Amino acid sequence: MRNNKKKNKPYKYDMISSEVERIISEVVSYEITDKRVLGNANVTGIKLSKDFSHCKVFVQIDSADKKEVLAGLKNASGYVRHILAEQLDMRKTPEIVFYYDESIEKAKRIEELLEQIK
Numbered sequence: 001m002r003n004n005k006k007k008n009k010p011y012k013y014d015m016i017s018s019e020v021e022r023i024i025s026e027v028v029s030y031e032i033t034d035k036r037v038l039g040n041a042n043v044t045g046i047k048l049s050k051d052f053s054h055c056k057v058f059v060q061i062d063s064a065d066k067k068e069v070l071a072g073l074k075n076a077s078g079y080v081r082h083i084l085a086e087q088l089d090m091r092k093t094p095e096i097v098f099y100y101d102e103s104i105e106k107a108k109r110i111e112e113l114l115e116q117i118k
């Protein structure tokens with residue numbers, strides 16, 4: 001018996017994921033004019049669902065008021081999705097949700113603890 005279910009090929013997922021990340025990164029860095037976001041956010045990575053319907057965007061925030069920057073990004077998520085729809089030829093454009101990427105702060109904290117041990 002043949003399995004008639006379509007499965008996303010890994011290379012297709014990787015190609016689309018990297019293109020989505022590139023476009024979102026450019027939009028966040030150069031096109032969002034919200035003063036809360038402007039120059040304060042950099043995309044560090046994304047997590048795209050296998051069916052391409054949801055996209056978690058992880059950002060590094062260079063501002064003391066991280067909640068304000070995230071609020072600005074949330075406000076601009078519709079615009080970012082619109083740009084994705086224009087630039088990608090996909091049946092579905094993923095819903096975009098921004099998350100603060102704590103990995104850099106955690107890495108710094110680990111380095112500090114390691115230095116204290118020495």
